[in-house]
Amino acid sequence: MAKYQNLVDQLKRQIQSGIWNPGDKLPSLRKQSEHSGMSLMTVLHAYQLLESQGWITSQARSGYKVAPRFKKQQQVQVAVSRTENVDVNEFIFEILQAGKNPLMVNFGFAYPSPDLYPRYHINRALAAAARNMPISSAFNNLPPGNEQLRSIIAKRYTTRGIEISPDEIVITAGALEALNLSLQACTKPGDCVVVESPTFYGALQSLQRLGLKALSVRTDPTTGIDIDSLERALQTHDVKACWLMSNHQNPLGFTLSDEKKKQIVELLQRYNVALIEDDVYSELYEGNEPVSSMKMYDQSGNIMLCSSFSKSLVAGLRIGWVVAGKRSFDIQKLQLMSTLATSAPIQMALVHYLTSRNYESHLKQLRKKLHERKSKMADFLSTLLPKSVTVLNQKGGYFLWLELPKNIDAMLIYQDMLKANVSIAPGKMFDVTEQYNHCIRLNASFELDQQRAEALTTLSNSIIHHMND
Amino acid sequence: MAKYQNLVDQLKRQIQSGIWNPGDKLPSLRKQSEHSGMSLMTVLHAYQLLESQGWITSQARSGYKVAPRFKKQQQVQVAVSRTENVDVNEFIFEILQAGKNPLMVNFGFAYPSPDLYPRYHINRALAAAARNMPISSAFNNLPPGNEQLRSIIAKRYTTRGIEISPDEIVITAGALEALNLSLQACTKPGDCVVVESPTFYGALQSLQRLGLKALSVRTDPTTGIDIDSLERALQTHDVKACWLMSNHQNPLGFTLSDEKKKQIVELLQRYNVALIEDDVYSELYEGNEPVSSMKMYDQSGNIMLCSSFSKSLVAGLRIGWVVAGKRSFDIQKLQLMSTLATSAPIQMALVHYLTSRNYESHLKQLRKKLHERKSKMADFLSTLLPKSVTVLNQKGGYFLWLELPKNIDAMLIYQDMLKANVSIAPGKMFDVTEQYNHCIRLNASFELDQQRAEALTTLSNSIIHHMND
Numbered sequence: 001m002a003k004y005q006n007l008v009d010q011l012k013r014q015i016q017s018g019i020w021n022p023g024d025k026l027p028s029l030r031k032q033s034e035h036s037g038m039s040l041m042t043v044l045h046a047y048q049l050l051e052s053q054g055w056i057t058s059q060a061r062s063g064y065k066v067a068p069r070f071k072k073q074q075q076v077q078v079a080v081s082r083t084e085n086v087d088v089n090e091f092i093f094e095i096l097q098a099g100k101n102p103l104m105v106n107f108g109f110a111y112p113s114p115d116l117y118p119r120y121h122i123n124r125a126l127a128a129a130a131r132n133m134p135i136s137s138a139f140n141n142l143p144p145g146n147e148q149l150r151s152i153i154a155k156r157y158t159t160r161g162i163e164i165s166p167d168e169i170v171i172t173a174g175a176l177e178a179l180n181l182s183l184q185a186c187t188k189p190g191d192c193v194v195v196e197s198p199t200f201y202g203a204l205q206s207l208q209r210l211g212l213k214a215l216s217v218r219t220d221p222t223t224g225i226d227i228d229s230l231e232r233a234l235q236t237h238d239v240k241a242c243w244l245m246s247n248h249q250n251p252l253g254f255t256l257s258d259e260k261k262k263q264i265v266e267l268l269q270r271y272n273v274a275l276i277e278d279d280v281y282s283e284l285y286e287g288n289e290p291v292s293s294m295k296m297y298d299q300s301g302n303i304m305l306c307s308s309f310s311k312s313l314v315a316g317l318r319i320g321w322v323v324a325g326k327r328s329f330d331i332q333k334l335q336l337m338s339t340l341a342t343s344a345p346i347q348m349a350l351v352h353y354l355t356s357r358n359y360e361s362h363l364k365q366l367r368k369k370l371h372e373r374k375s376k377m378a379d380f381l382s383t384l385l386p387k388s389v390t391v392l393n394q395k396g397g398y399f400l401w402l403e404l405p406k407n408i409d410a411m412l413i414y415q416d417m418l419k420a421n422v423s424i425a426p427g428k429m430f431d432v433t434e435q436y437n438h439c440i441r442l443n444a445s446f447e448l449d450q451q452r453a454e455a456l457t458t459l460s461n462s463i464i465h466h467m468n469d
Numbered sequence: 470m471a472k473y474q475n476l477v478d479q480l481k482r483q484i485q486s487g488i489w490n491p492g493d494k495l496p497s498l499r500k501q502s503e504h505s506g507m508s509l510m511t512v513l514h515a516y517q518l519l520e521s522q523g524w525i526t527s528q529a530r531s532g533y534k535v536a537p538r539f540k541k542q543q544q545v546q547v548a549v550s551r552t553e554n555v556d557v558n559e560f561i562f563e564i565l566q567a568g569k570n571p572l573m574v575n576f577g578f579a580y581p582s583p584d585l586y587p588r589y590h591i592n593r594a595l596a597a598a599a600r601n602m603p604i605s606s607a608f609n610n611l612p613p614g615n616e617q618l619r620s621i622i623a624k625r626y627t628t629r630g631i632e633i634s635p636d637e638i639v640i641t642a643g644a645l646e647a648l649n650l651s652l653q654a655c656t657k658p659g660d661c662v663v664v665e666s667p668t669f670y671g672a673l674q675s676l677q678r679l680g681l682k683a684l685s686v687r688t689d690p691t692t693g694i695d696i697d698s699l700e701r702a703l704q705t706h707d708v709k710a711c712w713l714m715s716n717h718q719n720p721l722g723f724t725l726s727d728e729k730k731k732q733i734v735e736l737l738q739r740y741n742v743a744l745i746e747d748d749v750y751s752e753l754y755e756g757n758e759p760v761s762s763m764k765m766y767d768q769s770g771n772i773m774l775c776s777s778f779s780k781s782l783v784a785g786l787r788i789g790w791v792v793a794g795k796r797s798f799d800i801q802k803l804q805l806m807s808t809l810a811t812s813a814p815i816q817m818a819l820v821h822y823l824t825s826r827n828y829e830s831h832l833k834q835l836r837k838k839l840h841e842r843k844s845k846m847a848d849f850l851s852t853l854l855p856k857s858v859t860v861l862n863q864k865g866g867y868f869l870w871l872e873l874p875k876n877i878d879a880m881l882i883y884q885d886m887l888k889a890n891v892s893i894a895p896g897k898m899f900d901v902t903e904q905y906n907h908c909i910r911l912n913a914s915f916e917l918d919q920q921r922a923e924a925l926t927t928l929s930n931s932i933i934h935h936m937n938d
Contacts, residue, residue: 004636041770041795045636048798093802096611119602126599126814130592141785142565167473167514173642173787173808180807189658189680205806211658301510316610316813318642326510329517333562337674338649339642343812344785345595 003038007046015055015066026056026064052093092201092429095414099423105455108423110250111315112398112445116369118362122314125353129345141344143332145171145321148351153321160290168323170331171342175280175308175320179243180206181338182304182322185330186274187212187240194233194242196225198430198439200250200278203243215239216433221392221401224249224256227263234271241274247291248281248397251430251441255285255396258292265297275303280320283312283363286371286395301326309350312363317346370398374444380453381442384460386467398445404438408466411437416462422455472507476515484524484535495525495533521562561670561898564883568892574924577892579719580784581867581914585838587831591783594822598814610813612801614640614790617820622790629759637792639800640811644749644777644789648712649675650807651773651791654799655743656681656709663702663711665694667899667908669719669747672712684708685902690861690870693718693725696732703740710743716760717750717866720899720910724754724865727761734766744772749789752781752832755840755864770795778819781832786815839867843913849922850911853929855936867914873907877935880906885931891924 014020027035032043047064050056057067099106144150150166157164172178179202187193189211195203197216207214215233218226225244233239244264246256256264268275277294285291295305304327308320319342324331335341353359378393378400385391385402392401404410410426417424427439446452483489496504501512516533519525526536568575613619619635626633641647648671656662658680664672666685676683684702687695694713702708713733715725725733737744746763754760764774773796777789788811793800804810822828847862847869854860854871861870873879879895886893896908915921 039634041634041637044770044795045797048795052798052802093798093805096805100611123599123602126602127596130595130599130818133588133592133595142569165508165510168510173812174810176809177807184678202806202809209653209803209806301513316810318808318810318812326513328514329521329562333521334678336562336565337671337678338646339787339808340645340671341643341785341787343642343787343815345818346812346815349599349814 004042004045004049007032007036007038007043008049011046011050012055020066022066022068024066025062026066028063049097054091054094092205095423095425095429098418101421103421105422105452107442107446107455107459108425109443110425112311112366112370113373113443113447114315115447116366116445117314118357119314121357121362122349122353125356126345126349128356129348129352133345133348141341141347143170143335143341144328145169145342146344146347146351149347149354150321152351152354157323160293162293162296164295164323168325168328170322170324170328170335171347172320172322172335173339173342174310174318175278175306176202176206177335177339178304178306178308178320178322179203179276179278180209181331181334182276182306182324182327183207183212183241183243184210184334185304185324185327186276191240192237194230194239194244194273196244196249197433198251198427198436199243200245201429203278204430204432206243214432216431219249219252220254221252221403222254222394224254224260225264227260227267230264231267234267234273239271239273241276242268243276243278244294245278245281246294247279248284248394248399250281250397251399251425251427251439252401253392253394253397253399255291255394256294261292261294262297265294265303269300269302272302277303277305279305279307280311281397282307284367284370284397286367291396295323298325304331312366313353313359317350318343319346319350367396370445373447374398374400376448377442377444377446377456380448381456381460384457385463388467389463393444398443400442400444402440402442402463404440404463405467406438408438408463410440413440413459413462413466416465417459420455420458420462422458424459473511473514473518476501476505476507476512477518480515480519481524489535491535491537493535494531495535497532518566523563561674564892564894564898567887570890572890574891574921576911576915576924576928577894578912579894581780581835581839582842582912582916583784584916585835585914586783587826588783590826590831591818591822594825595814595818597825598817598821602814602817610810610816612639612804612810613797614638614811615813615816615820618816618823619790621820621823626792629762631762631765633764633792637794637797639791639793639797639804640816641789641791641804642808642811643779643787644747644775645671645675646804646808647773647775647777647789647791648672648745648747649678650800650803651745651775651793651796652676652681652710652712653679653803654773654793654796655745660709661706663699663708663713663742665713665718666902667720667896667905668712669714670898672747673899673901675712683901685900688718688721689723690721690872691723691863693723693729694733696729696736699733700736703736703742708740708742710745711737712745712747713763714747714750715763716748717753717863717868719750719866720868720894720896720908721870722861722863722866722868724760724863725763730761730763731766734763734772738769738771741769741771746772746774748774748776749780750866751776753836753839753866755836760865764792767794773800781835782822782828786819787812788815788819836865839914842916843867843869845917846911846913846915846925849917850925850929853926854932857936858932862913867912869911869913871909871911871932873909873932874936875907877907877932879909882909882928882931882935885935886928889924889927891927893928 033040056064150169154164154166192213194215196219218229295303305323390403414426425441427436502509525533527533619638623633623635661682663684665688687698764772774792859872883895894910896905
């Protein structure tokens with residue numbers, strides 16, 4: 001563990017136990033450093049982390065103080081809600097950092113359970129790529145990225161009925177870079193971008209990073225974005241782009257009907273608005289019928305379809321792509337400015353895996369497992385939770401969405417659970433409008449062993465406790 | 470070769486041979502598509518690439534026209550020059566793309582010759598990392614990145630006399646991401662940033678991407694940035710950051726004296742300006758005495774030291790780092806928003822290489838080879854070129870900087886050489902003020918075989934031809 005973490009933990013315990021109260025001034029950096037024997041830099045790191053997590057606040061010249069208690073936010077139910085400054089990042093940072101603790105039972109995790117990765121075959125592919133890495137690889141991984149890999153990706157789309165040329169594809173450092181570059185290619189700072197409410201927190205972070213305004217549009221937990229609200233947003237604002245997830249949406253889990261996908265594409269085309277289609281879960285459908293993509297209906301080249309292998313094969317490689325339509329060159333140029341290129345050996349390892357192994361049979365297996373585990377966990381939760389809590393379990397993907405009574409603040413449950421070494425993803429992560437503060441996203445891709453069953457029981461008890469409070 | 474490239478080449482040949490003249494209208498996308506049998510998208514790609522390279526221009530509704538001939542830019546010699554909009558990217562994109570042609574003799578290349586990479590050992594390390602990749606790697610590569618790798622990097626700095634804690638280090642997708650995140654951590658759009666003139670083009674691109682203003686400060690080819698001009702820049706503008714390369718500067722090749730490094734750090738500290746120290750060439754010193762870093766003199770935690778293994782070990786892995794000082798958390802948060810994390814297996818492969826192989830002995834070998842090759846190429850060039858051309862060959866690194874008479878436009882030589890399948894880096898790449906349009910950077914890390922000797926002869930002939938024109 002990093003040295004500053006000790007100090008962080010110690011101060012948290014002291015604040016929790018009331019040694020330090022809200023408003024109390026903490027020892028100065030220098031005093032704390034002398035006292036603890038840690039370097040100034042280490043103490044500064046600890047204080048900054050505590051500040052980013054909302055435990056303490058800082059002010060110029062007056063040092064660090066213990067923060068006032070977490071206050072419940074007012075909830076407003078609106079159809080279209082505009083946010084000038086998106087600022088979710090501090091909070092997400094804390095939640096992701098918490099997940100790094102190896103003792104944590106990690107229902108807040110964003111990826112499928114690592115025991116579902118075909119790790120042996122992936123490692124073999126990496127090793128094979130390493131043995132055969134040509135000397136020219138340093139040249140060849142400049143944007144748009146490895147040609148073979150782009151061909152394979154294009155071919156896979158063709159089998160799903162989506163006609164795509166390898167020339168349209170740009171390989172990126174994970175789907176997140178693809179989404180970021182796409183967003184940057186069609187906006188400039190200050191522009192309005194439509195997002196779902198709730199939406200993937202990465203979308204909110206990207207908007208923040210690029211100085212964009214979020215226009216959150218009401219999204220139904222089972223049927224998806226409300227078309228009338230979307231049209232109203234387009235009528236009343238100068239919207240430049242729309243960021244949507246059409247399949248197994250994160251965090252809700254719905255898949256848009258083909259009819260609705262078509263409607264959305266037509267509507268956006270009518271208003272000449274670019275669409276960023278985040279499709280990272282599309283391989284994780286249930287049953288044998290692949291899901292479609294909005295890109296299929298693209299007449300204008302104005303849709304940028306982003307995806308990766310992180311959810312369907314293995315996390316941590318940081319290889320994604322964007323089917324960039326008419327913006328392929330713009331996106332390549334932006335990539336040259338931001339990360340230059342994507343790792344050459346990892347791209348080659350993926351080519352090796354995809355050409356020498358049976359990816360389809362891995363996917364079949366994965367879909368089946370995810371379905372089984374998600375059903376099992378949903379069933380188990382419904383035996384634990386009262387009727388007033390809705391457990392939303394939709395076809396495909398691996399997320400469950402819990403709706404608690406509206407007056408419950410899931411952040412308090414999140415904080416309770418952290419102390420019990422269980423992580424969950426509170427609804428606040430997914431929305432700037434604070435309309436989902438009573439909701440929780442759970443990762444249901446894990447085997448329901450005894451430890452996890454106990455963790456879910458603890459979670460249910462905490463929920464019930466807060467409901468009776 | 471991508472399909473659109475055929476059309477690009479064909480049209481270039483036709484423009485060069487006068488089939489199409491400046492101002493001529495090209496066939497519409499649809500006509501060209503019917504005519505060539507290529508898809509609309511392919512034709513669009515070809516036209517967009519030609520446009521980005523300045524061969525053709527487009528206007529709404531009137532289609533594509535052949536561009537007017539390249540015009541010489543006026544040269545102005547200024548000490549501090551402010552640029553509202555940095556726009557170098559189209560041009561850099563073309564030059565980097567040109568380098569992908571496998572037939573090209575690539576003196577424009579930015580990395581050391583690939584025959585100098587310890588590829589066998591790197592591939593073995595990749596394979597070993599792949600065999601031993603733990604299941605937890607998906608969790609552990611979140612920012613700040615692999616803990617072992619950060620420790621090793623910190624230890625290497627210690628041996629150079631630079632005290633750094635692993636907690637201060639954030640692993641990034643190459644040095645370019647490190648530099649970008651650093652810049653973003655200390656500026657907001659519209660802010661002024663000091664850069665050298667000439668500077669690494671990546672700095673100019675980053676400024677462009679982040680909507681920052683470049684303040685180019687006069688930089689002497691042998692002694693580096695002019696301190697008086699730097700101070701004047703700080704006095705007259707609200708400068709937020711300064712981006713400098715202190716060792717084996719790209720493109721000039723100079724290394725700042727320790728005295729000057731100290732002066733710069735003190736000056737920036739006095740004006741409370743953040744320093745982004747791009748130190749990617751620091752391992753490539755000549756002889757046995759390591760070069761120092763400005764970070765050594767950092768009293769305020771306001772210096773972000775960025776580097777990578779791309780120049781000293783192998784290109785294409787996309788692993789870099791920033792020693793982030795007091796901005797470590799800010800940079801981690803920015804990374805979570807942009808690329809999320811850095812490839813886990815590649816980080817592990819580097820740990821494996823650095824702990825099991827003799828990196829120091831590789832570096833010694835590399836330094837010796839680079840010195841030999843650079844000297845040989847400089848000597849050869851001086852036999853070919855007239856006295857009025859200066860060949861600047863400074864200690865360390867692997868770049869030579871050619872100064873032609875001021876009235877010569879190196880872009881014309883660049884274009885001549887491209888036709889002969891030789892790439893060079895024209896001075897225009899490295900400066901927004903157009904003060905170095907008569908200069909050329911050459912990569913001197915290659916073995917001077919017959920093909921390269923012939924290419925250099927062709928280059929010299931072209932230079933002499935343009936001087937007599």
